[in-house]
Amino acid sequence: MSDVVVINPGSDLVINGVLTDDAGPVNITGAVLSTFEVPPALLPHVTLLVTNAAAGALTLTIKWSLDFPRDIIMPLRVTLTQAGIVTAWPAIKLRVQS
8 A cells, every 4th residue: 555544533444455466466374464563552453364365365453542643654564474484565554533
């Protein structure tokens, strides 16, 4: 994602996505997915769930918290560890609406 994703006050953010590379969807069966570079205020509220490993599908959820900083851009990245190789996708840029 190149644009900023807005988190609306009082609402959870749910992002459904597919991890891809130049060849298309990445089969993530047996891989370990994790988040990386998560701002400390968001960290305890982030979950990452694989929804279809063969198709590279996942759901990233950020549960709403009153502690979120407002009107600043916060990056969050997803990493994949498979066969000892770590791949990181570009940052998702998040901003909590004031």
